[in-house]
Amino acid sequence: MVRLVRDLAGIDEGGPRPNDRPGAMARRPRPMMAPATTSTTRRRRVLVTGGAGFIGSHLCERLLASGHAVLCVDDLSSGDAANIDHLRERADSGAVDFETMRHDIVAPLEAEVDAIYNLACPASPLAYQRHPVQTTKTAVYGAINMLDLARRRDARIFQASTSEVYGEPAEHPQSERYWGNVNPIGPRACYDEGKRCAETVFFDYHRRYGVPIRVARIFNTYGPRMAIGDGRVIPAFILAALKGEALTVFGDGRQTRSFCYIDDMVDFVVALMDCAGDVAGPMNLGNADEVAIIDLARTIIDITGTKSRLAFRALPENDPLRRRPDLGLMQATLGLKPRVSLGQGLAATVEYFDRLLSGAYLPGEGALLAGAGGSIACRSARNP
Numbered sequence: 001m002v003r004l005v006r007d008l009a010g011i012d013e014g015g016p017r018p019n020d021r022p023g024a025m026a027r028r029p030r031p032m033m034a035p036a037t038t039s040t041t042r043r044r045r046v047l048v049t050g051g052a053g054f055i056g057s058h059l060c061e062r063l064l065a066s067g068h069a070v071l072c073v074d075d076l077s078s079g080d081a082a083n084i085d086h087l088r089e090r091a092d093s094g095a096v097d098f099e100t101m102r103h104d105i106v107a108p109l110e111a112e113v114d115a116i117y118n119l120a121c122p123a124s125p126l127a128y129q130r131h132p133v134q135t136t137k138t139a140v141y142g143a144i145n146m147l148d149l150a151r152r153r154d155a156r157i158f159q160a161s162t163s164e165v166y167g168e169p170a171e172h173p174q175s176e177r178y179w180g181n182v183n184p185i186g187p188r189a190c191y192d193e194g195k196r197c198a199e200t201v202f203f204d205y206h207r208r209y210g211v212p213i214r215v216a217r218i219f220n221t222y223g224p225r226m227a228i229g230d231g232r233v234i235p236a237f238i239l240a241a242l243k244g245e246a247l248t249v250f251g252d253g254r255q256t257r258s259f260c261y262i263d264d265m266v267d268f269v270v271a272l273m274d275c276a277g278d279v280a281g282p283m284n285l286g287n288a289d290e291v292a293i294i295d296l297a298r299t300i301i302d303i304t305g306t307k308s309r310l311a312f313r314a315l316p317e318n319d320p321l322r323r324r325p326d327l328g329l330m331q332a333t334l335g336l337k338p339r340v341s342l343g344q345g346l347a348a349t350v351e352y353f354d355r356l357l358s359g360a361y362l363p364g365e366g367a368l369l370a371g372a373g374g375s376i377a378c379r380s381a382r383n384p
């Protein structure tokens with residue numbers, strides 16, 4: 001049963017989406033050519049669901065750079081074809097083996113792949129609360145459909161779970177042994193409970209059918225290619241700062257999060273997928289540096305040099321007050337630690353949004369760090 005729907009390139013979107021980029025254009029699909037690979041790792045055919053999204057597009061890029069063939073599946077509900085335009089161009093020139101398919105994983109999928117990264121799901125509270133039922137379906141039916149595909153294909157499958165499974169945590173920091181504290185009927189439940197149920201089916205397929213799984217609980221991640229209309233705190237604050245508008249802090253701003261830069265997160269995701277042994281997880285992935293939201297706002301004001309002020313608004317219902325990962329398992333198993341500090345990552349992200357707003361961003365520039373831990377030149381409209 002083949003459900004190849006439509007190639008991302010040839011689709012008329014029927015009007016702009018909230019996160020459309022200025023100048024983003026549909027392109028005609030062209031035949032795929034043989035890739036030039038330089039990697040010494042075993043070449044795999046890898047499916048990335050949500051591959052046109054923020055984390056997904058960076059992951060596709062990384063997998064292609066390692067010489068794998070990548071099939072990117074996305075329904076473009078929160079992803080953006082512009083995130084992968086540069087990869088399609090590289091495929092057109094024969095440099096990489098990259099295919100795209102527009103498909104909603106709520107419907108079953110058949111594809112000849114031998115590894116699956118399941119990232120498809122809106123992840124910003126704004127986006128998932130806009131379509132709560134669809135969010136739960138994507139999380140749960142999508143997980144089941146991808147697990148069925150993994151089972152048929154004997155493929156290893158990675159699940160992008162989330163720190164949201166901990167809800168409003170009664171333990172701090174949150175380790176994988178903590179079962180969480182989620183309101184099952186609250187406004188965040190469509191995502192939180194959807195992802196919790198997805199973990200359930202992952203472990204049942206693993207125990208019952210022997211499907212090789214890797215379940216990661218991804219903590220707050222940020223960086224270039226977050227959508228303009230995303231609504232999560234880092235893009236929201238940076239965009240407000242660059243436009244000289246007030247940064248809207250929810251509550252008193254003393255709630256905390258621990259933010260991981262995209263380059264580090266992609267390292268962790270790939271390392272968990274590739275590591276030897278029966279490492280089903282769940283495993284926290286992220287950066288343990290905890291910051292209060294009000295301090296984050298002040299840091300972004302400093303980096304951008306904006307004259308923006310802070311505005312305060314009521315804390316949304318069930319907004320967790322504290323969140324910090326216990327990364328002991330990640331560090332012991334993968335031997336990895338985050339390399340990008342919040343200051344470095346924010347500077348790179350500010351530069352990205354600045355260039356995007358001014359029309360100077362070239363698709364495919366991706367993360368602007370010159371290697372993790374490298375120096376970053378931050379330019380902004382107010383801080384040239």
Ligand code: UDP
Nearest residue numbers: 125231232233234236248249250255293319
């Ligand atoms: N937040 C904020 N202003 C915004 C967006 C978010 O103060 O414009 C706060 C939000 O209330 C939460 C934190 O920033 O406490 C992180 O929110 P985000 O939506 O980025 O992710 P979450 O971790 O809540 O899923």
